[in-house]
Amino acid sequence: MTFESVLAERKAELSKKWAEMVLKTYPLETQKVWTRQRDRFQNPVGAAIIETTGELVEQLIDWQDAGKIAKSLDRLIRIRAVQDLTPSQALSFVFLLKKLLRDEFFKSMEKDGTLNELLRFEAKIDNLAMMSFDIYTKSRDEVFRFRVEEVKRSQSSLLRKAGLVVDVTTEDSVD
Numbered sequence: 669m670t671f672e673s674v675l676a677e678r679k680a681e682l683s684k685k686w687a688e689m690v691l692k693t694y695p696l697e698t699q700k701v702w703t704r705q706r707d708r709f710q711n712p713v714g715a716a717i718i719e720t721t722g723e724l725v726e727q728l729i730d731w732q733d734a735g736k737i738a739k740s741l742d743r744l745i746r747i748r749a750v751q752d753l754t755p756s757q758a759l760s761f762v763f764l765l766k767k768l769l770r771d772e773f774f775k776s777m778e779k780d781g782t783l784n785e786l787l788r789f790e791a792k793i794d795n796l797a798m799m800s801f802d803i804y805t806k807s808r809d810e811v812f813r814f815r816v817e818e819v820k821r822s823q824s825s826l827l828r829k830a831g832l833v834v835d836v837t838t839e840d841s842v843d
Contacts, residue, residue: 671773671785672729679729682768683722689764690717690744693757713747720744724765728792734799741796742803749807759804762797766790 675682691699691714702714723740727733748758769786777783827833 671777671782671789674773675725675729675789678772679725680722682772683725684718685772686725686761686765686768687718687721689768690721690761693760693764716743716747721761724796728765728789728796731792737796738799738803741800742807745800745803746807749804750811755801755804755808759797759800762793762800765796766793769793 688703691702694702702711702717705711705714706718708715708719720740720743724737724744727737727740731737744761745758748761751758769789773786774783777786824833
């Protein structure tokens with residue numbers, strides 16, 4: 669039995685544990701809200717974390733479609749990119765998966781002599797981390813661009829209201 673088939677059998681359990689680990693990276697009050705409320709409409713962030721970790725575990729097992737993996741990653745990273753987290757905190761969820769798998773399988777695989785399968789699978793997680801850095805950077809750039817545009821709109825609106833800016837039209841041309 670391959671390591672991927674073992675993971676496939678336990679993917680629901682492992683994705684749930686991974687989601688719990690991700691949720692624990694938030695402040696205690698936030699954790700309480702996001703873990704108690706399972707309704708996706710009343711708790712869209714918590715639901716997205718739980719759903720996305722499930723998708724990613726399944727996609728990592730097969731690793732067939734990097735675009736599909738990137739799409740799932742993007743969903744989770746966008747949530748974390750807009751929060752007041754450092755880049756390392758925002759992307760720590762990827763490495764939490766590695767920790768989870770080591771906690772679950774390392775000792776038994778070391779005894780079986782199959783530890784190389786875990787290490788091979790960890791290479792997929794390392795690739796996931798590299799993809800995450802690219803997606804996070806893109807997401808943060810978008811957030812900053814939105815903030816700059818909002819500041820520009822606000823300043824322009826204030827200047828117009830104060831009468832310090834005059835709209836000039838070019839309908840009447842001077843000959």
